[in-house]
Amino acid sequence: MPVGTQGTVKAVPQDTLESLGAQIILGNTYHLYLRPGHEIIRRMGGLHRFISWPRALLTDSGGFQVFSLSALRKVTDEGVQFRSHLDGSSHFFTPEHSVEVQIALGADIIMSFDECTEYPATRARAEESLRYTMAWARRSLAHFRDHREDVPWFDPKVCRTQCCFGIVQGGMYADLRRECAERLVEMDFDGYAIGGLSVGEPRELTLEMIAAVLPLLPKDKPRYVMGVGYPDEIEQYARMGVDMMDCVLPTRAARHALLFTSEGRLNIKNKQYAEDQNPPDPACDCPVCRRYSRAYLRHLVQAGEPLAATLNSIHNLAYYLGIMRRVRKSLEQKPVPAATDH
Amino acid sequence: MPVGTQGTVKAVPQDTLESLGAQIILGNTYHLYLRPGHEIIRRMGGLHRFISWPRALLTDSGGFQVFSLSALRKVTDEGVQFRSHLDGSSHFFTPEHSVEVQIALGADIIMSFDECTEYPATRARAEESLRYTMAWARRSLAHFRDHREDVPWFDPKVCRTQCCFGIVQGGMYADLRRECAERLVEMDFDGYAIGGLSVGEPRELTLEMIAAVLPLLPKDKPRYVMGVGYPDEIEQYARMGVDMMDCVLPTRAARHALLFTSEGRLNIKNKQYAEDQNPPDPACDCPVCRRYSRAYLRHLVQAGEPLAATLNSIHNLAYYLGIMRRVRKSLEQKPVPAATDH
Numbered sequence: 001m002p003v004g005t006q007g008t009v010k011a012v013p014q015d016t017l018e019s020l021g022a023q024i025i026l027g028n029t030y031h032l033y034l035r036p037g038h039e040i041i042r043r044m045g046g047l048h049r050f051i052s053w054p055r056a057l058l059t060d061s062g063g064f065q066v067f068s069l070s071a072l073r074k075v076t077d078e079g080v081q082f083r084s085h086l087d088g089s090s091h092f093f094t095p096e097h098s099v100e101v102q103i104a105l106g107a108d109i110i111m112s113f114d115e116c117t118e119y120p121a122t123r124a125r126a127e128e129s130l131r132y133t134m135a136w137a138r139r140s141l142a143h144f145r146d147h148r149e150d151v152p153w154f155d156p157k158v159c160r161t162q163c164c165f166g167i168v169q170g171g172m173y174a175d176l177r178r179e180c181a182e183r184l185v186e187m188d189f190d191g192y193a194i195g196g197l198s199v200g201e202p203r204e205l206t207l208e209m210i211a212a213v214l215p216l217l218p219k220d221k222p223r224y225v226m227g228v229g230y231p232d233e234i235e236q237y238a239r240m241g242v243d244m245m246d247c248v249l250p251t252r253a254a255r256h257a258l259l260f261t262s263e264g265r266l267n268i269k270n271k272q273y274a275e276d277q278n279p280p281d282p283a284c285d286c287p288v289c290r291r292y293s294r295a296y297l298r299h300l301v302q303a304g305e306p307l308a309a310t311l312n313s314i315h316n317l318a319y320y321l322g323i324m325r326r327v328r329k330s331l332e333q334k335p336v337p338a339a340t341d342h
Numbered sequence: 343m344p345v346g347t348q349g350t351v352k353a354v355p356q357d358t359l360e361s362l363g364a365q366i367i368l369g370n371t372y373h374l375y376l377r378p379g380h381e382i383i384r385r386m387g388g389l390h391r392f393i394s395w396p397r398a399l400l401t402d403s404g405g406f407q408v409f410s411l412s413a414l415r416k417v418t419d420e421g422v423q424f425r426s427h428l429d430g431s432s433h434f435f436t437p438e439h440s441v442e443v444q445i446a447l448g449a450d451i452i453m454s455f456d457e458c459t460e461y462p463a464t465r466a467r468a469e470e471s472l473r474y475t476m477a478w479a480r481r482s483l484a485h486f487r488d489h490r491e492d493v494p495w496f497d498p499k500v501c502r503t504q505c506c507f508g509i510v511q512g513g514m515y516a517d518l519r520r521e522c523a524e525r526l527v528e529m530d531f532d533g534y535a536i537g538g539l540s541v542g543e544p545r546e547l548t549l550e551m552i553a554a555v556l557p558l559l560p561k562d563k564p565r566y567v568m569g570v571g572y573p574d575e576i577e578q579y580a581r582m583g584v585d586m587m588d589c590v591l592p593t594r595a596a597r598h599a600l601l602f603t604s605e606g607r608l609n610i611k612n613k614q615y616a617e618d619q620n621p622p623d624p625a626c627d628c629p630v631c632r633r634y635s636r637a638y639l640r641h642l643v644q645a646g647e648p649l650a651a652t653l654n655s656i657h658n659l660a661y662y663l664g665i666m667r668r669v670r671k672s673l674e675q676k677p678v679p680a681a682t683d684h
Contacts, residue, residue, distance in 0.1 A: 050637065300350060305350050
């Protein structure tokens with residue numbers, strides 16, 4: 001899922017995302033709550049209509065951005081007090097408020113409010129954090145069930161509404177992760193995410209946590225690993241049975257001139273590409289690789305041209321979406337081994 | 343003609359320009375000479391191929407940017423010594439060198455090297471400047487005629503090559519302008535431009551200079567007014583018989599959140615648009631007006647999102663190209679009065 005933090009996948013127009021085959025994009029609750037504000041988006045008919053994106057949308061709970069971006073964060077049983085990274089203004093997020101904001105935004109999938117455990121964290125700290133996350137998951141779901149008909153696009157005739165996913169936390173302690181997963185599954189969410197990964201831990205640990213949790217999550221509901229990863233990671237996790245992933249990496253790397261290709265990573269700023277007439281990735285048939293040379297992309301970066309971010313992002317997103325398309329195809333074709341039953 | 347200063351119309355992908363109906367775009371010789379360098383572009387097969395733009399291209403002579411951007415400019419009969427605005431490095435442009443660079447870039451239309459007269463300028467200064475421009479026009483054309491087969495895409499079988507236009511200068515003195523026009527026409531360029539306008543003078547003076555020069559330029563060759571203008575200006579000049587115009591205004595204004603619409607100028611940053619669900623211009627059928635609301639464009643600008651520049655530029659270019667399409671159509675349909683014989 002390409003990430004559209006502020007209601008736009010940075011530098012890429014919506015019609016381009018559609019033609020690349022993006023089926024769902026993310027919006028960040030924390031950012032959209034601060035600017036333009038969820039009440040404005042509610043009055044505009046919800047995020048789909050506001051940003052003109054008719055396909056699926058997912059909003060996160062705001063928990064991760066509060067954790068990573070805001071200042072003077074103070075966590076209590078009730079919720080999180082924090083200051084905006086934009087203007088220092090003070091805000092208080094509770095599970096109920098996070099869900100209320102997400103209902104106003106009206107994405108197809110919303111996330112329960114969680115506390116992202118930092119890395120490294122002691123076991124005691126991970127246990128405390130997990131206690132918040134589990135209590136908040138229960139309150140998020142209760143509030144969602146009571147207010148799901150408040151979504152801006154609710155139509156009483158069809159009764160279609162949003163889905164709410166729970167988020168498994170537990171730091172890097174497999175038993176805490178498993179406990180969290182079991183409790184969340186008892187609550188019967190519409191889908192399950194594994195959060196609090198890719199926060200600085202070695203990759204083997206990420207993999208270990210995913211492997212510990214995945215078998216406990218229902219196979220007939222979406223299983224989502226949040227905030228990952230590099231191309232080989234997302235392929236690996238998808239083959240393990242992960243259904244959804246999101247990451248800013250393809251677009252953020254693109255804005256820093258880093259391209260992901262079938263030949264490996266390519267820093268298109270490098271002088272060696274100044275006269276390279278090859279497409280960024282000779283094996284790629286995205287609109288950028290079909291039309292432009294490495295030499296031209298390198299020039300755009302060197303000249304500080306905004307088109308650099310756009311073209312690099314389009315290629316990287318095409319590359320990521322292409323990986324997922326290939327994995328889906330190969331999973332459809334071959335019998336799935338029991339260990340990664342999907 | 344949308345302006346693609348550094349080999350890109352800022353923030354707008356080439357396929358979008360094509361779908362908007364842009365038939366020709368500009369490249370700036372001064373910028374491309376400094377970065378990536380004309381020799382690189384020559385080795386890449388010319389600018390069309392380097393930037394992947396199969397339609398027509400025009401490069402200016404570099405004279406205007408040397409005049410407006412570079413430091414420590416020193417003009418002699420031989421040419422202009424100047425320092426790069428990028429790194430302060432010293433460069434010397436002669437008419438022969440400007441043409442050589444433009445042949446390397448390989449645009450369909452190149453411009454003779456001129457000296458842009460500042461505004462205001464005394465008659466003596468305008469006369470001196472004009473003397474340079476006329477001598478340089480002759481040298482530009484001679485060098486072009488001797489070296490036109492050096493263009494990177496030259497094909498001896500078809501002998502198709504570039505066109506070279508002369509530039510009328512003369513400050514705000516109609517008689518100097520007329521004298522210049524007559525001399526250039528004697529030299530038999532492939533087309534004629536009126537330069538040195540929109541340099542700070544009142545609009546009536548711009549109009550007066552165009553009206554003075556236009557009747558002296560052959561009607562069967564392109565007549566090009568450089569660096570104009572606002573939407574009503576380009577319509578007015580086109581109806582007077584001007585065939586070509588270029589301006590950074592639609593794209594530069596777009597990057598500053600200024601939209602040109604059938605209802606006038608619209609500063610999309612303004613708070614009044616925060617919840618405005620109307621398209622930027624209700625009378626426009628460009629891809630931006632068909633898909634996005636004022637509220638969304640306002641949000642993108644407020645949030646500092648790169649998509650703001652892209653969408654605003656697409657709309658403004660569509661608006662400008664739409665004006666020209668309408669003028670063309672009405673000129674085709676009605677008998678043209680003698681005074682603006684076209």
